[in-house]
Amino acid sequence: MHAFDVLSDPVRRRTLELIAQKELASGEIVNVIEAEFGISQSAVSQHLRILRDAGFAQVRREGARRCYSIDPTGFEDVQGWLDQLRRYWDSKMESLATEIERGKRSGKAK
Amino acid sequence: MHAFDVLSDPVRRRTLELIAQKELASGEIVNVIEAEFGISQSAVSQHLRILRDAGFAQVRREGARRCYSIDPTGFEDVQGWLDQLRRYWDSKMESLATEIERGKRSGKAK
DNA sequence: GTAATATATTAGTCATCACTAATATCATGT
DNA sequence: ACATGATATTAGTGATGACTAATATATTAC
Numbered sequence: 338m339h340a341f342d343v344l345s346d347p348v349r350r351r352t353l354e355l356i357a358q359k360e361l362a363s364g365e366i367v368n369v370i371e372a373e374f375g376i377s378q379s380a381v382s383q384h385l386r387i388l389r390d391a392g393f394a395q396v397r398r399e400g401a402r403r404c405y406s407i408d409p410t411g412f413e414d415v416q417g418w419l420d421q422l423r424r425y426w427d428s429k430m431e432s433l434a435t436e437i438e439r440g441k442r443s444g445k446a447k
Numbered sequence: 448m449h450a451f452d453v454l455s456d457p458v459r460r461r462t463l464e465l466i467a468q469k470e471l472a473s474g475e476i477v478n479v480i481e482a483e484f485g486i487s488q489s490a491v492s493q494h495l496r497i498l499r500d501a502g503f504a505q506v507r508r509e510g511a512r513r514c515y516s517i518d519p520t521g522f523e524d525v526q527g528w529l530d531q532l533r534r535y536w537d538s539k540m541e542s543l544a545t546e547i548e549r550g551k552r553s554g555k556a557k
Numbered sequence: 558g559t560a561a562t563a564t565a566t567t568a569g570t571c572a573t574c575a576c577t578a579a580t581a582t583c584a585t586g587t
Numbered sequence: 588a589c590a591t592g593a594t595a596t597t598a599g600t601g602a603t604g605a606c607t608a609a610t611a612t613a614t615t616a617c
Contacts, residue, residue: 338604346604346605348605376605376606376607377607377608379606379608379609380606380607383605383606384605400615401615402614
């Protein structure tokens with residue numbers, strides 16, 4: 338599943354918000370998500386798996402508990418793609434600015 | 448449609464890459480996407496509508512042509528959400544570093 | 558070992574969305 | 588006015604993914 342597909346689900350985004358602030362056990366995440374979205378433990382567990390597989394979440398076993406925290410790895414591709422895109426349109430702006438500057442100097446600006 | 452849903456489609460991501468570099472007429476976009484993904488003009492047009500509606504693309508009429516370019520507006524929410532999340536885990540790292548520092552000074556580090 | 562708790566997995570259902578085919582709209586040239 | 592080209596829209600179909608219910612696995616307590 339592509340990184341952006343992972344982030345396209347509101348339950349997964351909310352889950353990331355939660356574990357970004359503080360490591361949480363699966364059960365604690367289930368409590369919040371169940372209250373906010375009205376879905377089952379099973380559904381949350383499936384989302385957690387997707388987050389793990391895509392490198393957005395890390396898990397640490399603590400007895401019977403599974404403690405989840407943010408894994409920055411998954412965000413690298415996403416942020417990279419966004420940065421690349423921004424570079425494109427920034428450089429476009431820049432060459433536009435250069436063009437305007439050139440126009441001014443040669444007195445061609447209308 | 449949520450901003451992340453918009454970005455979760457590969458055709459739309461590719462389209463954004465194209466128009467981020469250079470303003471393109473609908474037909475030019477169709478040519479590239481048709482070649483790369485093997486989908487119809489209709490499909491591309493539907494994707495362009497979604498990009499417009501979500502504030503990722505701007506359109507300019509030029510006779511019968513519709514010229515598309517990037518609209519940064521749509522990316523604000525996306526980048527904002529990512530930044531917020533990063534702030535969370537950065538501050539977590541910071542307080543962890545502070546804690547270690549404190550531990551060292553008080554000689555409590557194990 | 559058995560019960561209780563915590564979490565994950567599986568099978569099956571339903572909704573959403575991306576697509577095609579067909580059609581509509583709009584501008585341009587004759 | 589009509590044909591042509593460029594683009595958008597609509598209706599209908601198929602695939603994917605999010606969910607529930609049921610079950611499996613693992614850990615702790617008795």
